[in-house]
Amino acid sequence: MTLQQYADYLVEWLEQQRHFYGAKGYVIGISGGIDSAVVVNLLMKTGAPVQGLILPSDTTSAQDIADAYAVAESAGCAVIEASISPSYRTFMQSMQPLFRDDAERQNVIAGNVQARLRMITLYAAAQNQQAIVVGTDNAAEWHTGYFTKYGDGGVDVVPLVQLRKEQVFELGRLLGVPQAVLDKAPSAGLWQGQTDEDEMGVSYAEIDAFLRGETVSAQAQKQIDFWYNRSHHKRMLAPAPQKMVE
Ligand SMILES: Nc1ncnc2c1ncn2[C@@H]1O[C@H](COP(=O)(O)OP(=O)(O)OC[C@H]2O[C@@H]([n+]3cccc(C(=O)O)c3)[C@H](O)[C@@H]2O)[C@@H](O)[C@H]1O
Numbered sequence: 752m753t754l755q756q757y758a759d760y761l762v763e764w765l766e767q768q769r770h771f772y773g774a775k776g777y778v779i780g781i782s783g784g785i786d787s788a789v790v791v792n793l794l795m796k797t798g799a800p801v802q803g804l805i806l807p808s809d810t811t812s813a814q815d816i817a818d819a820y821a822v823a824e825s826a827g828c829a830v831i832e833a834s835i836s837p838s839y840r841t842f843m844q845s846m847q848p849l850f851r852d853d854a855e856r857q858n859v860i861a862g863n864v865q866a867r868l869r870m871i872t873l874y875a876a877a878q879n880q881q882a883i884v885v886g887t888d889n890a891a892e893w894h895t896g897y898f899t900k901y902g903d904g905g906v907d908v909v910p911l912v913q914l915r916k917e918q919v920f921e922l923g924r925l926l927g928v929p930q931a932v933l934d935k936a937p938s939a940g941l942w943q944g945q946t947d948e949d950e951m952g953v954s955y956a957e958i959d960a961f962l963r964g965e966t967v968s969a970q971a972q973k974q975i976d977f978w979y980n981r982s983h984h985k986r987m988l989a990p991a992p993q994k995m996v997e
């Protein structure tokens with residue numbers, strides 16, 4: 752199957768899922784990054800109503816917000832911008848006694864709170880519009896578990912999950928995603944200067960090579976295995992006991 756044919760398949764698949772859920776449309780967070788840009792363009796091709804939400808925090812760059820608007824405009828998608836900063840600040844302040852004073856983990860914990868506040872916002876919008884929440888995880892993120900459980904991972908459908916990062920970029924070019932988005936380094940934007948590749952300690956090129964079944968450097972394999980092995984729980988439903996009382 753060519754990538755163009757795969758895009759057509761995804762558009763059809765999305766519509767099947769929407770009907771399965773009995774929903775009227777789709778809701779998606781638009782970050783200014785490549786994954787959400789590709790998904791927005793696929794959603795617009797379904798012809799069903801799509802609501803894009805731009806949900807910046809204090810760690811979101813002005814460039815990302817501008818790129819998010821450019822993505823929505825070029826795809827013809829309706830957007831609403833709503834900052835998660837006020838709720839984030841209130842949450843972090845009132846929950847302060849819960850957090851340990853450990854700088855490195857604080858970054859991740861605070862980042863996960865942001866990702867989960869976005870999830871809450873997307874689900875409120877979706878319920879209001881009888882829509883489903885569309886996720887943007889790709890095969891590389893899925894394998895490494897590089898997402899927040901019940902944050903950006905808390906969605907109704909994950910259309911890109913069989914696509915390597917290189918294929919997401921290729922699809923982006925095919926769908927006419929703005930050049931600025933195609934050119935920038937993938938980032939979760941959860942803290943200043945964060946890039947996916949720096950945090951994971953392995954490049955998307957190496958993760959993609961691994962996913963293509965190729966041999967990668969020992970160091971890259973070590974990092975991929977590290978992230979894969981710590982994230983099994985994210986790729987399954989919460990375990991439930993099989994036995995009943997009677
Ligand atoms: N074996 C186990 N080891 C660790 N945690 C386990 C667990 N089993 C269940 N858990 C549960 O899972 C939780 C940890 O998972 P989680 O909360 O997801 O936290 P975690 O995987 O530590 O952090 C999320 C990672 O994804 C990255 N991220 C997040 C959001 C967006 C993006 C992006 O690319 O845009 C990237 C973020 O930078 C960070 O590296 C634990 O608090 C626990 O409740």
Ligand SMILES: Nc1ncnc2c1ncn2[C@@H]1O[C@H](COP(=O)(O)OP(=O)(O)OP(=O)(O)O)[C@@H](O)[C@H]1O
Nearest residue numbers: 780781782784785786787805806887903937938939
């Ligand atoms: N500021 C934001 N506003 C709205 N949605 C966001 C924001 N930040 C993250 N998201 C949502 O979380 C998803 C996961 O973020 P992720 O960084 O993995 O993807 P991306 O930003 O679309 O692509 P890239 O890999 O280029 O960063 C986004 O695709 C988007 O749906």
Ligand SMILES: [Mg+2]
Nearest residue numbers: 782784938939
């Ligand atoms: Mg991003």
